[in-house]
Amino acid sequence: MARDILSARQDFPILDIQVNERPLVYLDNAATTQKPQVVIDTLRDYYTRYNANIHRGNYAIAYEATEAYEKARAKVASYINAEHKHEIIFTRGTTESINLVAYSFGERFVGEGDEIIVTQLEHHSNYVPWKLLCERKKAKFQVVPFDENGDLDLEVYKSLLNEKTRVVAVNHVSNSLGTINPVKEIIQLAHDAGAVVLVDAAQAVQHIEHDVQALDADFYAFSGHKMYGPMGVGVLYGKEKWLDAMPPFLSGGEMISNVTPEKISFNVLPYKFEAGTPNVPGPIGLAAAIDYLQEFDEQELRAYEDTLLNYGIGKLKEIPGLTLYGNPKQRSSILPFNIEGIQHFDLGVLFDARGVAVRTGQHCTQPIMDALKVPGFVRASLALYSNRDDIDALVESIQRAIKMLKGAKKHG
Amino acid sequence: MDKRRAQLLEDFDLLENWEEKYDYLIELGFDLAEMPQVLKTEENLVKGCQSSVWFDIRCENGKINFDADSDSLIVKGIVAIVDYLYNGQSAEDVLKADLSIFEELGLWQHLSSQRGNGLMAMLAHLKKAATDCLSQ
Structure with a gap:
């Protein structure tokens, strides 16, 4: 009997830590995934x-x-x-x-x-x-x-x-x-x-x-x-x-x-x-x-990750000024984006202040950046333990960062 | 310069969390004198892989003067601190400059250890200019 995917989170001790006095929201899984206790x-x-x-x-x-x-x-x-x-x-x-x-x-x-x-x-x-x-x-x-x-x-x-x-x-x-x-x-x-x-x-x-x-x-x-x-x-x-x-x-x-x-x-x-x-x-x-x-059913796992990815795509698209890169026929686990008028590095730093870990930059793919004509972007990436709360925390961090960075512009 | 250091440390001490610190950095960046567009040349570009900094450094009467800017508002805040501490100082003082202030402000781990924000490169540029200034 395959395990319930939502129970996976409890197997990863690092997901319980606090970063900058907030719970870690780990969305850099394409860089490396966290390890379950059994590993x-x-x-x-x-x-x-x-x-x-x-x-x-x-x-x-x-x-x-x-x-x-x-x-x-x-x-x-x-x-x-x-x-x-x-x-x-x-x-x-x-x-x-x-x-x-x-x-x-x-x-x-x-x-x-x-x-x-x-x-x-x-x-x-x-x-x-x-x-x-x-x-x-x-x-x-x-x-x-x-x-x-x-x-x-x-x-x-x-x-x-x-x-x-x-x-x-x-x-x-x-x-x-x-x-x-x-x-x-x-x-x-x-x-x-x-x-x-x-x-x-x-x-x-x-x-x-x-x-x-x-x-x-x-x-x-x-x-x-x-x-x-x-x-x-x-x-x-x-x-x-x-x-x-x-x-x-x-x-x-x-x-x-x-x-x-x-x-x-x-x-x-x-x-x-x-x-x-x-x-x-x-x-x-x-x-x-x-x-x-293999404790999880592979088809179920894929369906879960796809649903979560689509939830993330939907949520990100609601944010004014956000560009989500690519609209491929089939996509897996990766959310690449920029916010108009804001440097990707700044977004990463401000997300970190709220415990949200993503990758910013060129992602070791300069030919892609050249083709898209961008200096870099933010990449949030999912794993089997990711959930809607992670996406919601990301969205909240984006909104907060926009407020801080654009607010400063007005103020300045 | 020591007075300015102390002032910065006092200001940062009042900030309660990282968001407030970054907010303050962003504000500092906005107060930085605008760098004339003509100075934002390829030659003045200190390129990092995450953000870019432009630095136009001049030696004037034994003093180091510079204009600087960044495409990142947070890095621009760091540039503003460098500006506050070292702009207009004597070449001798600039040569003695170090980055310990960023450690004391608690910013070192968060900003300086990352590749590509150009802080180390910024300092190297300033020191080179100071060395050249003294040998003139």
Whole structure:
């Protein structure tokens, strides 16, 4: 029996704290989510009872740590429906996952005159590594623009695809606008042209579908800390055939099978890509977060988050002078806005005075800011524990900030 | 300058919460002398990733004079404090300037530690101008 979503809030101890003498209203979930008690307890339990280096110690707690780490890999594989658990590589986060592919796949499969396609909706971490790869390899860097609603222009995308396209890198959900991109269609089109696709799922895996086989993604990257897991652990899923063909990214311990002065042979997947001592408690904590997420019915959770997002959109639209950015066909969990005549930074600072935490600025998406011709905006973002009270507190803070900032103008 | 510091500390002491402090900062910003548009050049721009500050600094008779503005009303309030404390002071005094006043006002953690509001850059610009002024 799935749990009632409204009961989730009680599982997150940080949501009970006071900030500036007011209850914390946490609306920066796209930056990082808070952690349920069960994840905190899992990390504590690891360090309290069985902290040991894995895959090498022949003693009880090393066995236990290794088993928990490898079970976490299996858990992640099952959560995203990977065919094999050795297709799951643990990294530090989405950024490292993408860099691994850009370097390693890029090294082997991208050459002069080849083409790489990204989109204008990408976070810098799914934009810059590809741009740099193109510079190293003298490959062509192509960018699919988005339209006035914040949807990708698929006609331009189709026109850019050709036999020279090696990689298409796209996010499933935009971290700035919340656009849900039609990645299944994007992948199909890329495959028809003979290109592979990396999906940046950092803002998707915790909110919408996350089945790598249904999407037919070649690579799929996400972070643990944005899905209620610990900081410092990320995942790279890659199809076995690609991971097998790619050279290692980092080298050192764990990733080798034989080392002599003459020849080095590499370990099998996934260890080929996990050089050095890994972040052992990270994946174990992430597995606890996945277990936690699965206490809820996924369809119910999506419906709840969608309803709350629409409630927020409705409330924000009632505020005079407020511009809500984007009107994509499908949106997930993100409310990007500005108030006419007010600097976004000022809004963030004034919200904080009332305990409301949001992100202001460019959100690591300068190409989006350039396209919208704004220096930045406020982003409120939701999680499973967000509720209408959070939205109402945000709206109240906006109204209060407008009063303070515009009132001062009149007074001045 | 010490008298001005004390005055600021006394004023801020009367403010009960963060909203009042920010409100006061915003008011200070509005009392700042308007910066002529012609001085808001690319060259005078101290660009932060969240807000921009324009600084036109001049050395006149061994004194540092400046016009400044920001697109953020809160940062403009900070600029007003910098203006109140250092505008028209001798280059020697400006060289001794530090940001401890913002710590004492309790603003350091909230404003200065954030990337891009330009407070550190503002001070660096002032000190550079003061150094240049003294070497003239």
